[in-house]
Amino acid sequence: MLVAHLPAGYILVPAGYILASAARRRSAAPGIMAAALVGSVLPDFDMIFFVLTGGKVHHHDYISHWPLFWLALAVVALPAVGRLAPRWFSAAAVFFAAVMLHMLMDTVAAPMLWLAPFDWSRFELTTVPATYSNWVVSFMLHWTFGLELLICATALIVAQRRNRRVRSAQRG
Template identity: 45%
Template sequence: MFIAHAPSGYLLATHFVERARSLPVRASLAVAAGVIGGLAPDFDMLWFYLVDARQTHHHKYISHWPVLWLSLLMLALLWRQVRPSSASAVVLGLFAAGGLLHMVLDSVVGDIWWFAPFVDRPFALFTVPALYKPWWLNFFLHWSFALELAICAWALATWRRRQRARPIRGVR
């Protein structure tokens, strides 16, 4: 995935916010947590380019280990059980869910080490053949990019629907 991680985090968080009976946190903060969580695994690109000199596939870094995101999600759920009114638990839960969704989406055509650090084997649903140069053109011309565009369109439609439903300040 290249462009759909933030929109998918937005969709995940807005779905949660719209269905929650009550939240101990502002909806905007909850949505931001989902969006940032959806992007967070790729923050490792800074290390990949600036420190590691592209020596290790960035999906092998701990930020792309599903066990990290599952652990954070479990921590948030336990925290919420102990302190049901905890805003931090909700924010952490949405952040972790966004990170886990990132792993799922990357698994469509990108290698994810689902059992890292225990098993050193990547998994992907489909392979993108290397037909074009530069390398990223292979992804933009692959059918899976249509899935990314669909996620982006869905997020845009959701955002527009939410904007229309929002009351305009100062107008009664």
């Protein structure tokens, strides 16, 4: 995915607010948006290494794109946050949900190492063929980019509805 990770993280924000409200942790609500947005793009920070190595190693091969790494981290971190900083549990849960959503989204059109480091098999829903000399153009003209545009449009609708609610709450 090229452009939809951040909008997808934004779409998760209302679920985080519901979780915080159900847990009676409304004071953590400001951290929920930041957690969702950071979690939705954090795995792609491995692009720095991809660029530094001259693209010799696909960035999905780094540990930041191993779903089992994030699941193991969540299994350790979530109970710790729940016990030591319960106010931030909702934000932490949304962060890990956003990271895993990133993994799922990448699996649509890019090979992912879902079982690494135990199994190096790659999983992807579809392969985007290199039909153009520029890989970005190949991605943008592939049907999967339509899914990205749909996610972006959904995020805009969520933002519009949120802004309407905020404005009406401020008025009265």
